[in-house]
Amino acid sequence: MADERYEQGLEVLKEMTGGKEFPPLEAIHSFYPGFAEFIVSNGFADIYSRPGLDIKQRELITLSSLITQGAVDQLDFHIHAALNVGLSPKEIVELVLHCSAYAGFPKAIAALGVVMRIFKEREVQI
Amino acid sequence: MADERYEQGLEVLKEMTGGKEFPPLEAIHSFYPGFAEFIVSNGFADIYSRPGLDIKQRELITLSSLITQGAVDQLDFHIHAALNVGLSPKEIVELVLHCSAYAGFPKAIAALGVVMRIFKEREVQI
Amino acid sequence: MADERYEQGLEVLKEMTGGKEFPPLEAIHSFYPGFAEFIVSNGFADIYSRPGLDIKQRELITLSSLITQGAVDQLDFHIHAALNVGLSPKEIVELVLHCSAYAGFPKAIAALGVVMRIFKEREVQI
Amino acid sequence: MADERYEQGLEVLKEMTGGKEFPPLEAIHSFYPGFAEFIVSNGFADIYSRPGLDIKQRELITLSSLITQGAVDQLDFHIHAALNVGLSPKEIVELVLHCSAYAGFPKAIAALGVVMRIFKEREVQI
Amino acid sequence: MADERYEQGLEVLKEMTGGKEFPPLEAIHSFYPGFAEFIVSNGFADIYSRPGLDIKQRELITLSSLITQGAVDQLDFHIHAALNVGLSPKEIVELVLHCSAYAGFPKAIAALGVVMRIFKEREVQI
Amino acid sequence: MADERYEQGLEVLKEMTGGKEFPPLEAIHSFYPGFAEFIVSNGFADIYSRPGLDIKQRELITLSSLITQGAVDQLDFHIHAALNVGLSPKEIVELVLHCSAYAGFPKAIAALGVVMRIFKEREVQI
Numbered sequence: 001m002a003d004e005r006y007e008q009g010l011e012v013l014k015e016m017t018g019g020k021e022f023p024p025l026e027a028i029h030s031f032y033p034g035f036a037e038f039i040v041s042n043g044f045a046d047i048y049s050r051p052g053l054d055i056k057q058r059e060l061i062t063l064s065s066l067i068t069q070g071a072v073d074q075l076d077f078h079i080h081a082a083l084n085v086g087l088s089p090k091e092i093v094e095l096v097l098h099c100s101a102y103a104g105f106p107k108a109i110a111a112l113g114v115v116m117r118i119f120k121e122r123e124v125q126i
Numbered sequence: 127m128a129d130e131r132y133e134q135g136l137e138v139l140k141e142m143t144g145g146k147e148f149p150p151l152e153a154i155h156s157f158y159p160g161f162a163e164f165i166v167s168n169g170f171a172d173i174y175s176r177p178g179l180d181i182k183q184r185e186l187i188t189l190s191s192l193i194t195q196g197a198v199d200q201l202d203f204h205i206h207a208a209l210n211v212g213l214s215p216k217e218i219v220e221l222v223l224h225c226s227a228y229a230g231f232p233k234a235i236a237a238l239g240v241v242m243r244i245f246k247e248r249e250v251q252i
Numbered sequence: 253m254a255d256e257r258y259e260q261g262l263e264v265l266k267e268m269t270g271g272k273e274f275p276p277l278e279a280i281h282s283f284y285p286g287f288a289e290f291i292v293s294n295g296f297a298d299i300y301s302r303p304g305l306d307i308k309q310r311e312l313i314t315l316s317s318l319i320t321q322g323a324v325d326q327l328d329f330h331i332h333a334a335l336n337v338g339l340s341p342k343e344i345v346e347l348v349l350h351c352s353a354y355a356g357f358p359k360a361i362a363a364l365g366v367v368m369r370i371f372k373e374r375e376v377q378i
Numbered sequence: 379m380a381d382e383r384y385e386q387g388l389e390v391l392k393e394m395t396g397g398k399e400f401p402p403l404e405a406i407h408s409f410y411p412g413f414a415e416f417i418v419s420n421g422f423a424d425i426y427s428r429p430g431l432d433i434k435q436r437e438l439i440t441l442s443s444l445i446t447q448g449a450v451d452q453l454d455f456h457i458h459a460a461l462n463v464g465l466s467p468k469e470i471v472e473l474v475l476h477c478s479a480y481a482g483f484p485k486a487i488a489a490l491g492v493v494m495r496i497f498k499e500r501e502v503q504i
Numbered sequence: 505m506a507d508e509r510y511e512q513g514l515e516v517l518k519e520m521t522g523g524k525e526f527p528p529l530e531a532i533h534s535f536y537p538g539f540a541e542f543i544v545s546n547g548f549a550d551i552y553s554r555p556g557l558d559i560k561q562r563e564l565i566t567l568s569s570l571i572t573q574g575a576v577d578q579l580d581f582h583i584h585a586a587l588n589v590g591l592s593p594k595e596i597v598e599l600v601l602h603c604s605a606y607a608g609f610p611k612a613i614a615a616l617g618v619v620m621r622i623f624k625e626r627e628v629q630i
Numbered sequence: 631m632a633d634e635r636y637e638q639g640l641e642v643l644k645e646m647t648g649g650k651e652f653p654p655l656e657a658i659h660s661f662y663p664g665f666a667e668f669i670v671s672n673g674f675a676d677i678y679s680r681p682g683l684d685i686k687q688r689e690l691i692t693l694s695s696l697i698t699q700g701a702v703d704q705l706d707f708h709i710h711a712a713l714n715v716g717l718s719p720k721e722i723v724e725l726v727l728h729c730s731a732y733a734g735f736p737k738a739i740a741a742l743g744v745v746m747r748i749f750k751e752r753e754v755q756i
Contacts, residue, residue: 034302039739047223051216053224061186065191065736071732071740072577073740073743074736074740093536094177095187098173100547103482104482105190106569106577107575113577116535164478165487168546168550172542175296191484196322196323196448223286226290228734230321231321231732233321242279242280242283310728312694315691322447324451336398346680351691352421354609354695354699355533355699356607358449359447359706361417377642425602426599430597438565439606442566442569446573469557479546479547479551481573601665610696610701610703611699615671616658
């Protein structure tokens with residue numbers, strides 16, 4: 001059943017990456033398998049597979065939490081994920097602007113930098 | 127035009143309170159009018175009146191930011207607001223649970239306490 | 253197997269409470285069973301049952317994290333737990349003092365207030 | 379020389395309290411003398427006695443840090459101190475409003491509540 | 505009147521940059537004009553143009569908030585701004601040291617690194 | 631006696647670096663001697679030389695605080711220090727995993743990246 005959770009987590013991850021491989025997870029698995037299993041089972045499977053909120057809502061919540069805690073390093077993955085699961089570019093930018101009121105301008109502006117870079121890389125039009 | 131923003135902000139506030147008065151704002155206005163105007167115009171009007179995200183999405187983002195920064199005191203208003211603008215009780219509880227993975231269990235459990243109290247007061251069924 | 257994790261988590265919880273009931277968990281279970289299961293399985297079982305660190309070390313880490321994030325509400329449970337699993341009163345006070353350098357005096361002094369209250373209630377001598 | 383630092387810290391503290399006793403420090407001293415000494419010597423003496431910034435500037439910095447980290451419990455002492463060392467009521471309220479842009483509205487509004495209560499208690503006019 | 509706020513915000517920004525262009529703002533404007541307008545009007549104009557605190561006091565408050573929340577990326581702009589509006593190098597370094605007591609050593613030491621780099625670039629003597 | 635504290639702090643620092651020089655401290659000393667003295671005396675001497683907790687316990691507490699506050703820049707020094715004072719590689723990785731529950735996955739995963747890099751550089755086997 002642990003394996004079931006792991007498989008379920010990998011499914012979630014695949015949806016977020018748009019079907020691509022995710023090398024950082026493999027690196028973690030080589031380093032310390034229990035950590036990769038914990039991330040996949042307890043993070044992706046046990047959270048994102050729950051009912052009650054769809055994956056687009058879950059990404060809004062995740063992005064807001066990341067911006068608020070200043071977790072700029074982890075924004076990259078979730079801005080890609082947000083686009084991959086169907087949030088519109090405008091929704092993502094407005095989310096960042098909204099966070100400036102709740103988390104302060106510094107957090108929002110740091111996040112905006114990541115959004116601008118990723119939208120440019122992916123040639124996303126707002 | 128400042129007045130226009132203020133009126134617009136009061137409209138947003140009214141939607142959030144479900145049409146009720148909001149005495150804390152009046153207290154702030156008596157204390158220092160400029161602060162009340164700033165909250166209403168720069169907080170409610172300039173943020174919640176923007177296009178691109180609907181008010182339910184904006185409450186998801188706000189609640190996630192509040193939980194992540196441990197702003198327990200401000201949760202009260204926004205859990206009421208979330209219910210008033212149409213988020214379902216289940217969406218709110220699942221949002222809190224989701225945040226436990228991103229903001230940690232202590233923040234989520236503190237928020238859960240507020241949710242439980244408000245749902246009881248309003249006799250909300252999940 | 254989910255049940256196995258739940259049982260394991262309850263064992264951990266029991267060690268932390270010194271064998272006493274823990275009514276807040278029951279209240280959460282009545283409110284939304286999935287949240288109680290998540291806390292017990294993903295919080296207590298999947299974290300505290302892991303090898304590599306003993307429970308006293310885990311409480312040092314937990315207390316430091318709670319103090320650093322200003323999670324004063326959650327300190328109560330874990331200061332009791334720290335005493336119940338065998339950390340000495342002096343270790344706990346010195347941990348709080350240590351945190352003043354890393355998390356700042358305000359966080360440490362807020363935590364000290366909780367420690368002082370609990371030590372008085374339990375008639376703990378440092 | 380440790381005593382010299384302690385005496386110097388008590389002088390700073392006296393300036394902040396407006397010459398009044400400060401019972402919380404005595405309570406900490408009874409509980410664990412080393413913690414009270416650490417707060418007085420390393421907090422008050424080694425910080426506030428330094429040259430380069432006057433005590434009014436130091437209180438601006440302290441209040442901004444407290445508001446930003448959500449240390450509402452510690453605001454009480456430092457809002458009193460800010461008034462006692464000569465910051466004007468208007469400077470204090472404007473500081474809180476300024477912080478809403480950098481630390482977000484929730485932190486600023488929580489701080490405003492404390493300011494409003496203390497100004498009322500002391501019958502301060504802005 | 506929105507334009508008036510925007511013009512006012514650009515004036516504030518100009519004072520902070522010492523009269524220089526500020527390319528990041530232009531980049532944001534090209535990306536999503538509403539975000540640039542929001543930063544200039546709601547951030548710079550509506551905050552820094554207020555009475556009650558002068559711009560040097562406002563930079564003390566801003567720097568303290570940035571250091572406390574670990575917003576290292578945004579420190580660059582505001583350390584330059586602090587020097588440009590007339591805070592002395594010694595006031596800036598003492599502010600960072602002061603923050604070590606309230607926000608903890610890690611935040612202060614991270615900020616000190618930015619200060620050291622900028623002072624070197626500008627050949628500032630303390 | 632200030633010199634005594636400084637010498638004591640340098641001893642602590644030496645234990646943490648495994649006897650190596652620590653160039654960042656010298657750079658700070660050249661920049662502003664009072665800041666280097668403050669870090670060494672108030673940080674290392676007055677904290678790590680205290681009784682009640684051994685240096686391995688103090689590193690557990692420090693690492694947990696750094697991870698929780700997202701102080702990734704300062705993790706480098708303290709992961710090296712943790713290894714140098716005798717924490718096992720497994721204890722360090724399990725500490726990071728433990729923090730994912732209390733500080734959230736984003737903070738833990740950011741810390742894990744630093745741990746993986748340092749363990750690779752030092753050819754540490756878990």
